[in-house]
Amino acid sequence: MESLLGATALMGTLLLVPAVASAQTAPAATDANQEPTAVGETESAEEGQDAITVTGSRIRGRFTGADPVTTITRDDATAAGYSTTTDLLQSNAVTNGTAQINNAYGGFVTAGGPGANTLSLRGLGTSRTLILLNGRRMAPSGSRGAVGSADLNSLPNAMVERVEILNAGSSSIYGSDAIAGVVNVITRKGINGIELNAETTSPQVGAGVQKRVALMFGTKGERFSVDGSLEYYKRDGLTLGDRDFTRCSTGQRLNGTGGGMGSGDFIDPATGKPKCYGLANGTGDNGVTVNTIGLPTVKGNMVALGAGVPAGYTGDCNRFRPNPAVTTGAYPGYECVGGGTISLDVRDTFPKSILNNSLISGTENYNAYASAAYKLEALGDAEVYGEFLATRRNSSQTSNRQLSLDYNQGSLLLPAALRNLNFGNCAVASFPTCIAGTPIAARAFIDFGNYTNTQTSDFVKAGGGIRGNLPANFRYDAYASKSWSDSSYTTPVVLTDRLAQSLDVVASGSGFACRNTTGGCVAAPALSASVIGGTLPSDWRNYIAPEVTGTTKFRETTFAFNVDGPLFKLPGGDAQIAVGFEHRTQSIDDTPPNDSQRGNLLNTTSATATRGNDSVNEVYGELELPILRDTFVHDLTLTGSARYTDYRSYGSNTTWKVGGAFAPTKWLMFRGSYGTSFRAPQLFEQYLGATSGFQNAANDICGNLTTASNPNRVRNCAADGIGLGFTQNAGITVLQRGGAESGLTSETSTNLNLGGVLTPRFGDVQTSFSVDYYDLTVNNGVAQLGYATIMAQCYDSVEFRALAVCGLVKRNGTALQITTGYVNISKSYLQGLDYNARVSFPLAGGKMTLNGQVSHFLRRHSQQLPTDPIVDLIGKIINNSNAFPRFTGTFDATYAIDKFSVHYSAEWTDSTDTNAYYGAGPTYNFSTPDYWLHTISATYRTDQVRFTLGVRNLFDTEPPVTSSGAYNRVGSAPLYAGFDYVGRQFFASTAVRF
Structure with a gap:
């Protein structure tokens, strides 16, 4: 009014x-x-x-x-x-x-x-x-x-x-x-x-x-x-x-007791101010993790704890930040910044390259x-x-990119103390560059820096x-x-096959060389604190991320x-x-x-x-x-x-x-x-050509079900072989297509x-x-x-697979693929x-x-x-x-x-x-x-x-x-x-x- x-x-x-x-x-x-x-x-x-x-x-x-x-x-x-x-x-x-x-x-x-x-x-x-x-x-x-x-x-x-x-x-x-x-x-x-x-x-x-x-x-x-x-x-x-209001994207949360905008934001221990994130596009405040490495889970009392992690934390740790001052514990040179009940806010999520992104x-x-x-x-x-x-x-x-760099078990590019670890199974789709039959020992989350799309x-x-x-x-x-x-x-995009080829190396003199040199392969850099921090050889960057044009x-x-x-x-x-x-x-x-x-x-x-x-x-x-x-x-x-x-x-x-x-x-x-x-x-x-993308694994509708969940959903997920308490680890594959075939x-x-x-x-x-x-x-x-609509219509229905919409949902074991059109x-x-x-x-x-x-x-x-x-x-x-x-x-x-x-x-x-x-x-x-x-x-x-x-x-x-x-x-x-x-x-x- x-x-x-x-x-x-x-x-x-x-x-x-x-x-x-x-x-x-x-x-x-x-x-x-x-x-x-x-x-x-x-x-x-x-x-x-x-x-x-x-x-x-x-x-x-x-x-x-x-x-x-x-x-x-x-x-x-x-x-x-x-x-x-x-x-x-x-x-x-x-x-x-x-x-x-x-x-x-x-x-x-x-x-x-x-x-x-x-x-x-x-x-x-x-x-x-x-x-x-x-x-x-x-x-x-x-x-x-x-x-x-x-x-x-x-x-x-x-x-x-x-x-x-x-x-x-x-x-x-x-x-x-x-x-x-x-x-x-x-x-x-x-x-x-x-x-x-x-x-x-x-x-x-x-x-x-x-x-x-x-x-x-x-x-x-x-x-x-x-x-x-x-x-x-x-x-x-x-x-x-260039603009004040975009230099530091904050959560702008309330404290729940009458405080103003930002009063409930997480205070970054590195700055003492509300934490800056990447563009918060509906997924929360976690931003994009950088300057971090993923390693097999250990307890907090076995490693050094990074700033922001609760003192005396004894829960799970599986994300670490380089810290040369750390000389003891399960992972010398690294401090725990993630895993278990640790807030994602503790990790580094705002690379400075974001400030070069186009507004x-x-x-x-x-x-x-x-x-x-x-x-x-x-x-x-x-x-x-x-x-x-x-x-x-x-x-x-101009945009910036995070690079998830997976090092295989036994890789010469890893420090000796990390070579025999098992961070993930190569069969999981979320490790696209792994060598078949060889587990991933470590994953580095790196700020790859800026790139420019042109038209x-x-x-x-x-x-x-x-x-x-x-x-x-x-x-x-x-x-x-x-x-x-x-x-x-045109855009420079990391090519999966080139990245995988560059990670498969043999010793060569004082350094490393690609095992397969086809196409002028450039060997990936050895894992180090500077690499995790985003300092990458330019010849390797150019090799794995050439410009592609449509x-x-x-x-x-x-x-x-x-x-x-x-x-x-x-x-x-x-x-x-x-x-x-x-x-x-x-x-x-x-x-x-x-x-x-x-x-x-x-x-x-x-x-x-x-x-x-x-x-x-x-x-x-x-x-x-x-x-x-x-x-x-x-x-x-x-x-x-x-x-x-x-x-x-x-x-x-x-x-x-x-x-x-x-x-x-x-x-x-x-x-x-x-x-x-x-x-x-x-x-x-x-006539839209088949287009594939990925959604977060946590969005699988059959994930983390309990006896209190929708009974239709519990029953239908069970019919697909998914029981209570299942946690999806692989991203959801989403395929798009045009509507001509379906009589649009x-x-x-x-x-x-x-x-x-x-x-x-x-x-x-x-x-x-x-x-x-x-x-x-x-x-x-x-x-x-x-x-999400297709999943809900299918798994929450009484008819389940009798519905036409369920024909758009496929399971390969626990892996989920959905076709939209x-x-x-x-x-x-x-x-x-x-x-x-x-x-x-x-x-x-x-x-x-x-x-x-x-x-x-x-x-x-x-x-x-x-x-x-x-x-x-x-x-x-x-x-x-x-x-x-x-x-x-x-x-x-x-x-x-x-x-x-x-x-x-x-x-x-x-x-x-x-x-x-x-x-x-x-x-x-x-x-x-x-x-x-x-x-x-x-x-x-x-x-x-x-x-x-x-x-x-x-x-x-x-x-x-x-x-x-x-x-x-x-x-x-x-x-x-x-x-x-x-x-x-x-x-x-x-x-x-x-």
């Missing part, structure tokens, strides 16, 4: 008011014959056809409709300090505060691969958001097997005139994917000269600088026009060591764009037109067509395009034909119709590195090739009926659309939508629509939108207020069953309200404009299985793909006088509380307070020059901290796109027209 009151107050004052402006209708067309406009503006007619086509319809000349369309202009984005269209589209003004895959996700597995930026409207996922460029689909691009969405890095930043966002299902208009909505990026036309543009954004911390330079050009004659741009953009990486990944992008049109003065005064876009993205992310992604789209007039004021448009996406991804190719071809025009007269005007046909083909070919395909990557997911193709034929129609106009009501218009779709892969589908707008007066309008949408399974969801079909949805717009005018004061309600349900959703199971429900307000009025010889936009989520839940409980996600941060603050808002105020303007904006993310969801006890806090970001800028503009200076995150607001142990975090803050990890940033932008 307090949040709702706060939102109401903000909307009422509108004096602190969004980072971008918002409107409910598209701007009117500009006269193509007017005088040159100020720099950065354009002098365009809509594609040379003298009529606007608003996003959400294929009927020309529409300025209002049944669904709200938010427009964000180029000037809005510049004043808000957005260097790229990517930054703009991932802002709260577009995303309503939902989680996005942005530049902070470089170390995570994401669709499109590292370095790709995608958009998810309403938080329903990137595959349910359609991106258009000038009304045409942007094809997917990126790297690795899960390419299925447009990479926002491919958009031509310098040429963007405005962005139109339709937050409503529109599959009957645009086809598959338009479930949550449509974003249409519209480029500039009529530049008529040369324009240079340069922008820079410099974070206060001195790292992560962004630079962009662009050359725009254009010319036109009586029958032709040409516009284009060449652009270069670079963002330097920002590391964990914001770096990228270097090149972009070329051109559009042209030529009037034939034939074929119905036809115009031939074309468009070309080419981009290259060179991106990289090169090339995207090209070429299209064109012909459009002209037909009899009876009809118009036609025939179009064809081809898109190519070619990417390569490639991804995605192709899309489109043919489309559209006819629109008037049918007959109605009291409100001409009834309009648009009908058309579209054919589209897609193919994907992802070829992982050969070592990945044969499972030769140490402790890293393996993958086979993802290859497949699909095609679709569609016919559609749209109708607009202006029933009344300027009679006893101002306007009454009804709309309808339908589309028949036939995919080669799964068959056909029909979608439809009806809507209308009713304006009893010029200043009041009611609008609404109801329709169906669908999403065809993407190629990677159908499309998902469907229904979308209801109701709203009203109030636009009274009081003298020179112009106002606009709108409220829109939406209600969206996705049925038969495409989802990937998690391994894409299936049609999930259901999603979303309900909310959008509030928008705009006021402009003269002030002191200038003009003041105030904007406010608030999004209010009312309800959001998903069910992966019909038996899953319904849990409302509103007001919670669950993980990187489920973040739904109850309220988000953007507010701005702009004052313009003569050639100057000043802009102030604020972005608001409501507080969240996920404590009840995770059952947090007195030592955890999974809540965040209200979060505000402020921006201020000033602009000077003439017909030839525009110059903008400003500051983003004016008050250097850091993300809020939460306890670890529930979801992914960055430092001690949740991983969530709504928080700013960069800090205060100074930006400047200039444009010069010649």
Whole structure:
């Protein structure tokens, strides 16, 4: 209730008011014959056809409709300090505060691969958001097997005139994917000269600088026009060591008795301060063990005890840290730091190389764009037109790696005192480099240091067509395009066979040599305190961890034909119709590195090739009926659309939508629509190559059962030969695959939108207020069953092996293997309200404009299985793909006088509380307070020059901290796109027209 009151107050004052402006209708067309406009503006007619086509319809000349369309202009984005269209589209003004895959996700597995930026409207996922460029689909691009969405890095930043966002299902208009909505990026036309543009954004911390330079050009004659741009953009990486809040990730626990955040943290005996960990990604505070060696278990009274181990400890010890001062006991030179009841916190878990890891990944992008049109003065005064876009993205992310180095029993690389120990059986899968029949004597947990993933992604789209007039004021448009996406991804990965080969040595002079020298083998280093500490020979590192490269190719071809025009007269005007046909083909070919395909990557997911193709034929129609106009009501218009779709892969589908707008007066309008949408399974969801990975052994559902455990689980585990008290020692093998073999079909949805717009005018004061309600349900959703869900459904069921899901679970003795895949199971429900307000009025010889936009989520839940409980996600941060603050808002105020303007904006993310969801006890806090970001800028503009200076995150607001142990975090803050990890940033932008 307090949040709702706060939102109401903000909307009422509108004096602190969004980072971008918002409107409910598209701007009117500009006269193509007017005088040159100020720099950065354009002098365009809509594609040379003298009529606007608003996003959400294929009927020309529409300025209002049944669904709200938010427009964000180029000037809005510049004043808000957005260097790229990517930054703009991932802002709260577009995303309503939902989680996005942005530049902070470089170390995570994401669709499109590292370095790709995608958009998810309403938080329903990137595959349910359609991106258009000038009304045409942007094809997917990126790297690795899960390419299925447009990479926002491919958009031509310098040429963007405005962005139109339709937050409503529109599959009957645009086809598959338009479930949550449509974003249409519209480029500039009529530049008529040369324009240079340069922008820079410099974070206060001195790292992560962004630079962009662009050359725009254009010319036109009586029958032709040409516009284009060449652009270069670079963002330097920002590391964990560059920001205070990421230099030391702590548990942020409470002490259970009223103490604040961090009061319950473990105090590191080495520093006397709360212990720093690696990124706590939902697995707790243990981080990654380094500078430690695993040896056979002995009792604590037989060895030296390290700092932090309870004095007099006599329990088990099996993890040790080098300490040359130790000269007695079972293991001279080592002190006990783990085993038995010793806390994992005692071990070393924060190597300094972590500070070099990417917080914001770096990228270097090149972009070329051109559009042209030529009037034939034939074929119905036809115009031939074309468009070309080419981009290259060179991106990289730095991470660090732990190396588990296993020394076999009897190895010459071990000190004599350790050679005959037995730490583990070679038959256990967790020792991949052991020599068959020879036990492991010792395992060293080493900080292997940093490595860098790199990607090169090339995207090209070429299209064109012909459009002209037909009899009876009809118009036609025939179009064809081809898109190519070619990417390569490279990473240095430890190869299992090379590591094993390097560990099998013989004496050679004063050192050691590989027993098998094939491939130029380099012998592993002898175990020592320096090796355990991460000091490793560079030639050996390079030998066992060479760079491996995979490639991804995605192709899309489109043919489309559209006819629109008037049918007959109605009291409100001409009834309009648009009908058309579209054919589209897609193919994907992802070829992982050969070592990945044969499972030769140490402790890293393996993958086979993802290859497949699909095609679709569609016919559609749209109708607009202006029933009344300027009679006893101002306007009454009804709309309808339908589309028949036939995919080669799964068959056909029909979608439809009806809507209308009713304006009893010029200043009041009611609008609404109801329709169906669908999403065809993407190629990677159908054809994803078999991918293998591992989960922690402790997650085996049959582990550590007692007589008090679920009786179905006890019985079913026993049927698989697993008795009470069993402890799993081997990791769980998880295989992933596409859904084509299991008959994956499309998902469907229904979308209801109701709203009203109030636009009274009081003298020179112009106002606009709108409220829109939406209600969206996705049925038969495409989802990937998690391994934990499969285990629970199988082992907790009465039917057990009679269930189909149990066919995905296999046991080889006690070893567990689970196969996951894409299936049609999930259901999603979303309900909310959008509030928008705009006021402009003269002030002191200038003009003041105030904007406010608030999004209010009312309800959001998903069910992966019909038996899953319904849990409302509103007001919670669950993980990187489920973040739904109850309220988000953007507010701005702009004052313009003569050639100057000043802009102030604020972005608001409501507080969240996920404590009840995770059952947090007195030592955890999974809540965040209200979060505000402020921006201020000033602009000077003439017909030839525009110059903008400003500051983003004016008050250097850091993300809020939460306890670890529930979801992914960055430092001690949740991983969530709504928080700013960069800090205060100074930006400047200039444009010069010649």
